[in-house]
Amino acid sequence: MKYKKTDLISYVLEHHENAEEILTSFGFHCLYCPMSQAESLEEACIVHEIDVNDLLKALNK
Numbered sequence: 738m739k740y741k742k743t744d745l746i747s748y749v750l751e752h753h754e755n756a757e758e759i760l761t762s763f764g765f766h767c768l769y770c771p772m773s774q775a776e777s778l779e780e781a782c783i784v785h786e787i788d789v790n791d792l793l794k795a796l797n798k
Contacts, residue, residue, distance in 0.1 A: 740796045742779035742789045749778065749796065759795050763787055 740749055749756045750768060760768055764785050767773050773781065778796075782789040 740778070740793060742782075742793065743777050745774070746776050746778065746781060747774040753796060756796070759792075763792055763795070 738752065740753070746760070746765075746768060749760070753759070757768060764787065765773070765781060776784075778792060779789050781787075782792060
């Protein structure tokens with residue numbers, strides 16, 4: 738499965754076995770708060786000033 742920048746954080750957490758570890762390593766610490774569940778990877782990266790392409794590389798290894 739290839740993850741995209743439009744995928745919701747909640748979707749990635751449900752489908753990627755290492756999502757929590759990867760997202761946390763990029764500085765995402767509020768993974769289960771209500772706001773983040775409806776946020777796309779791209780939106781979260783903008784808020785956290787992270788390059789979404791770097792995150793996608795890590796998720797899609």
